[in-house]
Amino acid sequence: MVDQESLFIAQVTKIIEKRESDMDWGFVLKTYGFDYLLERYTRLERSQYWQDEDYPWNIRHTLKDAYEDRQDDTLEMIHFILDNNLKIEDEDFIKYPWLKEFLERGGYTYYKPISGFKGNYLVIENVPHDFYRELIDLINKCYDYEIFSGVMVFSRKLLENLIIDILKNYHGSDIDKYYIQTQGRFHDFRTVLNNFEEIIDDLKPIEPSLDKKIIKEIGQYKDTANRKTHSLVVKVSENEIESHRSNLNHLVKLLIKIILEQRTHTKTSTRNTVGTPTIVQKQPVHKNKAKKRKTGDKQNLVSNLSSKKGFNIFINIIPSDTSKSYDLSMIEANNQISANLRPIYCGSWKNNYNFDGFLTYSGNTKEESDSYVQIFKNGVIEAVYTDNSSEIEYIDINWLEKLLINYIKLYSKALGDLGIPYPISILIIIKGVEGKKFITDSFRSILGKDIPIDRDILELPEVTINNFDDHITKYLKPVFDSLWNAGGYEKSNNYNENGEYMH
Structure with missing residues (x-):
């Protein structure tokens, strides 16, 4: 018997991979709640950029895993990718008879629309995080280009993410109300909405106008989006979109107001019973620990790593003044800060407060974990990743460099959001690299110096970052030059002659 679902994913992969596009996999997967797959398939974006031979494999497995996790959301995501990111050609409709109906029953116009500025569909000034600003901008862009199906799909995703943030702020460490730990994903929209309905009465002190009516109003976006998916019809009229415009603006502003009020509350209190705040006592910094972390003593760090087997990455971020103690109480209630403190190369993780501060980790405990992040009360961050699953001979240095950049950006942003100042x-x-070789592509037969690293531990230069901006990579150039030196290269290949990062 033919596996129709696997065949569908395979054919979608063929349509995507055979043409170049500027599709942003990171943003698309994050928007639909599949950003954890970027951790699972780290080669997806890089293989797309270089058009490597494993790009189709990464597409297929990413879509397959997404489909197995949440079928409805995956179908919506595929709708968006095919409808807005790719130029569909006549031969595609001939080769894949299902495609025309999938995109739009009754015909599909395959040309790029020309913008004729229609004004913003959503007018939202304050947002809890930049992710929401990007998503709102995307909704407005879809509206401007008259991609009304995109307006509907992303509006649903906006409401869903806002409600998840509210649930996370309310329940704190009780993540089962919005997250399925065993599957490493959030609950579907229906479950999230039902759990939101359960806490409406407790949220009335924040927003007195809340009642059961709001559940029905939000539910219509869930129901509409689901009907579009199951019927394979993505045609949404301008009249339908306009009929939702005023109400959607009201709902989004209302949900954002609740989130912002919750976060204001969280800075000064936590909840011991529903709706009842209790003052958080600031814990004194443990000076011996602070002094130890402040110095960033390499000998001590190397000693801590010496007992670890396999390939290890250690990142230590140290504020300029570690004599202070910072309030970390908002981390668990703030979806973005806790996400930015995620363990290295980890698709799902646990977190909790501990004696030292706040800990995120894979596995059941920190001791059993192969990846963890500890932020101490003095603002120091310690991130450790261990891979002892197999003997590796080659390391893709471009992958390693990009991984370090991504996680340093995340952790630095978390410090900024916690009010921990620069520099x-x-x-x-x-660690664990003696005898191994750096290559500059996943196919070692094509590129690479083939020079073995002559030591087990690479202690890279310590650098100081004066402020967080989009050019954090300029501060890291000495680090990466030394890393490439270890593999026989003159310097990092990813900087131009002006010292600017090129990827």
């Missing part, structure tokens, strides 16, 4: 120092140690 900060970055210390990186790579």
Whole structure:
């Protein structure tokens, strides 16, 4: 018997991979709640950029895993990718008879629309995080280009993410109300909405106008989006979109107001019973620990790593003043900060407060974990990743460089959101690399110096970052030059002659 679902994914992969596009996999997967797959398939974006031979494999497995996790959301995502990111050609409709109906029953116009500015569909000034600003901008862009199906799909995703943030702020460490730990994903929209309905009465002190009516109003977006998916019809009229415009603006502003009020509350209180705040006592910093972390002593760090087997990455981020103690109480209630403190190369993780501060980790405990992040009360971050699953001979240095950049950006952003000031120092140690070789592509037969690394531990130069901006990579150039030196290269190949990062 033919596996129709696997055949569908395979054919979608063929349509995507055979043509170049500027599709942003990171944003698309994050928007639909599948950003954890970027951790699972780290080669997806890089293989797309270089048009490597494993790009189709990464597409297929990413879509397959997404489909197995949440079928409805995956179908919506595929709708968006095919409808808005790719130029569909006549031969595609001939080769894949289902495609025309999938895109739009009754015909599909395959040309890029020309913008004729229609004004913003959503007018929202304050947002809890930049992710929402990007999503609202995307909704407005879809509206401007008259891609009304995109307006509907992303409006649903906006409401869903806002409600998840409210649930996370309310329940704190009780993540089962919005997240399925065993599957490493959030609950579907229906479950999230039902759990939101359960806490409406407790949220009335924040927003007195809340009642059961709001559930019905939000539910219509869930029901509409689901009907579009199951019927394979993505045609949404302008009249239908306009009929939702005023109400959607009201709902989004209302949900954002609740989130912002919750976060204001969280800075000064936590809940011991529903709706009842209790003052958080600031814990004193433990000076011996602070002094130890403040110095960033390499000998001590290397000693801590010496007992670890396999390939190890260690990132230490140290604020300039570690004599202070910072309030970390908002981390668990703030979806974005806790996400930015995620363990290295980890698709799902656990977190909790501990004696030292706040900990995120894979596995059941920190001791059993192969990846963890500890932020101490003095603002120091310690991130450790261990891979001892197999003997590796080659390491893709471009992959390693990009991984370090991504996680340093995340952790630095978390410090900023917690009010921990710059400058900060970055210390990186790579262990377990003696005899291994750096390559500049996943196919070692094509590129690479083929020079073995002559030591087990690479203590990379410590650098200081004066402020967080989009050019954090300029501060890391000495780090990456030294890393490439270890593999026989003159310097990092990813910087131009002006010292600017090129990827």
